[in-house]
Amino acid sequence: MSTDKKEPATRYCYHCRTHHPVEEMRLLVTKTGSRWRCIKSIEAVKRSKEERDAYGRQVSAANQAEASGRARMLNKIQRGL
Numbered sequence: 001m002s003t004d005k006k007e008p009a010t011r012y013c014y015h016c017r018t019h020h021p022v023e024e025m026r027l028l029v030t031k032t033g034s035r036w037r038c039i040k041s042i043e044a045v046k047r048s049k050e051e052r053d054a055y056g057r058q059v060s061a062a063n064q065a066e067a068s069g070r071a072r073m074l075n076k077i078q079r080g081l
């Protein structure tokens, strides 16, 4: 009797392209079907998106300041010619 042979409860993670334990996985339903993806990668993307958003706000503020500075300078140059 060898009925105690347990199947490894893993799922293929399409994000990491490897297998993870099923309890670390989430089933995502997409247009093309359902896919398993690990919670870690989902959380990482969520976190990095928040970081990107915060960074993006900083950058756009800096870009605006730079752009208006450049516009002033360009104005000066054009007037000088």
Ligand SMILES: [Zn+2]
Pocket: 013, 015, 016, 017, 020, 037, 038, 041
């Ligand atoms: Zn994964």
